[in-house]
Amino acid sequence: MTRILITSALPYINGIKHLGNLVGSQLPSDVYARFNRAMGREVMFICATDEHGTPAELAAAKTGQDVAEFCAEMHEVQANLAKGFGLSFDYFGRSSSPQNHALTQHLAGKLAENGLIEEVSEKQVYSNTDGRYLPDRYIEGECPNCGYDSARGDQCENCTKQLNPTDLINPRSAISGSTDLEVRETKHLYLKQAGMRDTLDAWINSKKDWPILTTSIAKKWLHDGDGLRDRGITRDLDWGIPVKRGDQDWEGMEGKVFYVWFDAPIEYIAATAEWAEANGLDASAWERWWRTDKGAEDVKYVQFMGKDNVPFHTLSFPCTIMGSGEPWKLVDYIKSFNYLNYDGGQFSTSKGRGVFMNQALDILPSDYWRWWLLTHVPESSDSEFTWENFQATVNKDLADVLGNFVSRITKFCRAKFGEEVPAGGEYGAAEAAVIAEITKRLKAYEAHLEAIEIRKATSELRAIWAAGNEYLQNAAPWALFKTDPDAAAAIVRFALNLIPLYASLSEPFIPDAAADMLEAMNTKAVWPTDVAKALDSLPAGHAFTVPDVMFAKITDDARDQMQAQFAGQNT
């Protein structure tokens, strides 16, 4: 049987992520993981925090903490939020793990052996006051082109002209404002990916079914200008993975670390090794997912990410993997996403604009967010969060269509037959029609999930929920009960049986509500292969309880209040 390896782009460590980050990778990957598990496939679902780089060091400094301590704390915070949103990672690792250190150094050594690493001497700006080298965008000054006084060293935000830090007039550190800067000569390692261009190009071209967003970005980088360029994979920083060839020192690279974008994707593999260790398993347990010489040839590997991550996953990381000359598993499918905007602008971590994961969970249960985000996941273009739309979608879909269905039938049954599935009567033409409709829709639903068409899957699921209300309305057991209680009993039995079916099908999207439905019906999730059988699974006499209101509606007042609460920081 095919095994499914799923990775979500690693959330960066410097702060709590907003809903845009969540919907652009982790949430859809979770749906896919849950769906595949429900289909009975063996799944390995991996994520981790991306912990290295300048922004992590600065974020730590801001809190007055040591960077390692800061990262350890933030990792726990992010891991708890992931749990709060029901993200079902098999393992949530850390790119700073010993496993990632070893593997990153190992792969760099292999790349060097294979002639894919080049040493380049370059000039970099050093800030004496900050005691660190400054990445281009951490240097500010006056734009030589338009005179804008807060132009960054990589580009002027005002006139969009591309710049070098040395072009700036009166340059200063963006961190401290210090003008005590000097240009120093420093050596770095470059990954010679230009030489891999044809190989990568052929590989990308062979991926006919990838989203256009994925391949068009890859092709742009492969063919723009002079084509794919070599890329620096080391930095002059303290926090990171020390540059080594395997376990050997690398002459001239003392005190330097690998660039985060080199070590972050490697963490997908290393995190699986962390998983093995955490579960007391030996190396073969993770290698069977990642080494095609050790059992991974039947693995299907799917990556999820926002569009900003695509170049690294389509080019740099494959170059690292292929260039190692070792039989590592390459990605089979890359699902990429556009951005989610917030109420007429962008979500912004730095400006505190939008709704952040911790705030979201403080306000409402995770299923509310999961459902809205997944029905609006930016698959074809950027999408937008508004409080009105959020309220309308959640109230209608979750409270009215699904929640109220469960409520109306369980309460009706309790009133007329008691809290057990009633006996009597038989299923007839109306039930057969519902079975036929759900069978058809289930097929479409499964096809959309296989293809990772998340929005289409949500609308199919909703239609399956709605079928229950249509059925009840036509069957009208409340009227029939007066003249033919047995016939009413059959209708109620059939409708009650829809609840566990709905729970099983809904679990990838709203796992908490699905669990509540199953608990109320006193049964377990089973993915239906035969809808007729599934709707005959709760026998007469089976006890259940009427669940509490599954989804309380968001009132207009509550909506206005939330909107106001989050409007404060808008710019």
Add this chain to the structure above:
RNA sequence: GGGCCUGUAGCUCAGUUGGUUAGAGCAGAGCGCUCAUAACGCUUUGGUCGCAGGUUCGAGUCCUGCCGGGCCUACCA
């Protein structure tokens, strides 16, 4: 500047290789039901498919130009 994506009913979006009267959900209108979270069901009003040309027997779908929105452009990650 260059590249890519995008513009379809009031809103959010589907529209397969171009093929008859352009679809769904929500919102609006009407009717019905009363089991249910004033929930549900049925019916129904909305669209010169951004604009202007072109190719074609035929264009939402292909081509050109223009207008609007977004992203990327390699040292943020």
